[in-house]
Amino acid sequence: MIVYNVRCTKDHVFEEWFDSMADYDAKAAQGKIVCPSCGDRKIVKALMAPNVTGGAKAPAGPCGGPICASGCALAD
Numbered sequence: 001m002i003v004y005n006v007r008c009t010k011d012h013v014f015e016e017w018f019d020s021m022a023d024y025d026a027k028a029a030q031g032k033i034v035c036p037s038c039g040d041r042k043i044v045k046a047l048m049a050p051n052v053t054g055g056a057k058a059p060a061g062p063c064g065g066p067i068c069a070s071g072c073a074l075a076d
């Protein structure tokens with residue numbers, strides 16, 4: 001399962017859970033995502049990275065923290 005921050009045409013942002021990115025695409029195309037504030041069905045993804053769940057944490061980098069997008073600054 002993944003959660004996206006999505007936004008309607010009136011700039012209401014809310015979280016919505018999907019099975020996968022394809023699930024989001026299908027529901028968005030079919031107008032099945034409804035804004036809880038105004039009932040708008042024209043939904044787009046808000047500019048926020050999806051949070052992937054499942055219990056597993058991000059793999060640790062050489063410094064012991066999550067691997068940085070551009071590589072671990074503390075790596076050799």
Ligand SMILES: [Zn+2]
Nearest residue numbers: 008012035038
């Ligand atoms: Zn709305």
